[in-house]
Amino acid sequence: MNQYHSEEQYLEELQRNSCLPGGFSISVQSIRFVPEEKQDGPEASMNMTAIVLDEPTESFAGVFTKNAFPGAPVRIGRRLLEETAVQGVLINNKISNVCTPQGEDDAHRVLHAFTRAMKGKIKAPLFPSSTGVIGWSLPVKAMCEQAPELAAALNKDSLLPAAKAIMTTDSFPKLRSVPLGEGRISGIAKGAGMIEPNMATMLSFLLTDVSVPRDMMRRVLSRVVDRTYNTISVDSDQSTSDSVLFFSSGVCASVTEEELEKALMALCLPLSEDIVRNGEGCGHVIKVMVEGAASESQARGFAKALVNSPLSKTAVFGNDPNVGRFIQALGDYAGNHGVQLDEEKVSLSLGDETIYSGGRFRLDNEKEKRLSGYLKERALPAPCPGYPVHDKTVEIFVDLGIGGSRARVTGSDLSYEYVRENADYRT
Numbered sequence: 001m002n003q004y005h006s007e008e009q010y011l012e013e014l015q016r017n018s019c020l021p022g023g024f025s026i027s028v029q030s031i032r033f034v035p036e037e038k039q040d041g042p043e044a045s046m047n048m049t050a051i052v053l054d055e056p057t058e059s060f061a062g063v064f065t066k067n068a069f070p071g072a073p074v075r076i077g078r079r080l081l082e083e084t085a086v087q088g089v090l091i092n093n094k095i096s097n098v099c100t101p102q103g104e105d106d107a108h109r110v111l112h113a114f115t116r117a118m119k120g121k122i123k124a125p126l127f128p129s130s131t132g133v134i135g136w137s138l139p140v141k142a143m144c145e146q147a148p149e150l151a152a153a154l155n156k157d158s159l160l161p162a163a164k165a166i167m168t169t170d171s172f173p174k175l176r177s178v179p180l181g182e183g184r185i186s187g188i189a190k191g192a193g194m195i196e197p198n199m200a201t202m203l204s205f206l207l208t209d210v211s212v213p214r215d216m217m218r219r220v221l222s223r224v225v226d227r228t229y230n231t232i233s234v235d236s237d238q239s240t241s242d243s244v245l246f247f248s249s250g251v252c253a254s255v256t257e258e259e260l261e262k263a264l265m266a267l268c269l270p271l272s273e274d275i276v277r278n279g280e281g282c283g284h285v286i287k288v289m290v291e292g293a294a295s296e297s298q299a300r301g302f303a304k305a306l307v308n309s310p311l312s313k314t315a316v317f318g319n320d321p322n323v324g325r326f327i328q329a330l331g332d333y334a335g336n337h338g339v340q341l342d343e344e345k346v347s348l349s350l351g352d353e354t355i356y357s358g359g360r361f362r363l364d365n366e367k368e369k370r371l372s373g374y375l376k377e378r379a380l381p382a383p384c385p386g387y388p389v390h391d392k393t394v395e396i397f398v399d400l401g402i403g404g405s406r407a408r409v410t411g412s413d414l415s416y417e418y419v420r421e422n423a424d425y426r427t
Contacts, residue, residue, distance in 0.1 A: 002391045010387035017177040018160040021209035023054050023249025025154040028165040031146050033139035046094040047165035053249050056085035056124035061217040063225050065242035071096050072103030073128040087124040093168050094132040096241045106138045113144035117151035131203055131241055132168050163188040171384035174274040180263040183209035183252035187267050191275040204244045211250040220261045221246050228268040232276050233411040276410050281417025283317045283382050285393045291406035292399040299407035305333035307411030317413035321371030323355045345401025382417045
């Protein structure tokens with residue numbers, strides 16, 4: 001189990017793992033601007049982040065949100081997947097560039113300004129990626145004016161500045177790195193609210209210097225995303241901007257598809273759980289494991305129903321083992337999806353304690369005390385001190401007694417801080 005005692009200790013750990021894979025450079029610059037849609041409001045700050053390959057690559061992959069109102073960067077990114085080669089991504093926080101009057105044109109203008117500032121070093125398209133307030137327009141003029149400094153500051157020192165710069169309501173940066181063959185895969189992510197990806201406000205950028213064919217990358221990324229980012233939920237809201245982009249510089253020898261998938265899972269699973277642990281106002285990370293289902297999708301449906309139930313989430317937040325809320329969430333899902341459950345075959349545990357089996361709750365005074373203590377022992381401080389204090393989770397086990405399939409979903413509780421953060425988001 002990882003435990004951190006200060007923000008400095010956590011950042012030192014990230015720094016040790018922040019070496020860029022070969023063939024990549026990054027740059028971060030900040031700007032100040034007044035939002036066009038809120039001229040009477042205070043000046044805002046925005047970070048611009050460039051992740052650029054030394055040379056164009058044909059080995060790239062991406063998975064995007066299924067939200068029916070996607071941002072302009074998502075629309076552009078879907079088309080870029082058909083390109084022969086690309087050379088990186090240009091990211092901004094603060095504004096997500098969703099459904100604005102000239103969203104795609106604005107994104108292209110910023111990309112063009114950066115490409116021009118690179119003076120011939122950019123030979124293939126760049127992906128745009130934006131996160132932040134939905135409905136506001138990009139401050140294009142200020143971003144274009146900053147492009148030369150962003151280009152001039154490209155370096156190969158560390159991926160950590162990029163992990164910090166893409167944050168919005170995140171309390172701490174999220175960065176992971178694992179070895180792969182002669183090289184490695186490194187990844188960063190942002191996301192704290194509006195989190196229940198279905199793809200693929202969550203962004204993740206994955207970089208490797210290992211040579212990987214495009215078709216293999218896309219197969220593996222799709223499978224890994226489905227078992228990692230698609231199994232998390234903070235508030236059951238799917239963002240308009242969810243994106244995962246994966247690039248290979250190809251400067252190291254190739255690996256097998258099995259080796260790639262194993263390494264990518266080892267990277268993305270903890271990275272996705274970092275997002276939940278950093279969820280807005282998160283007081284507990286909740287891990288629901290459902291087995292005995294008729295299919296994996298059914299198991300995932302039940303797990304999400306439990307982890308997304310406001311009543312279940314608030315019980316966990318209050319360290320109150322009100323486990324009847326778990327049963328109602330499961331029964332609600334079954335009843336509304338035509339799933340016949342045999343009460344006698346269903347079992348439910350919280351931590352190591354059986355709380356329901358044989359059609360009856362298994363509770364007593366001493367068990368209630370132990371369950372409350374279990375929840376308290378896994379609580380996170382609120383508000384977040386700027387680093388993950390520990391990686392403990394509240395573990396809920398469900399056996400439906402129907403079949404042989406299983407799934408895992410990781411989510412967060414529902415706290416006062418979550419409501420406060422989202423009520424005051426723009427004000």
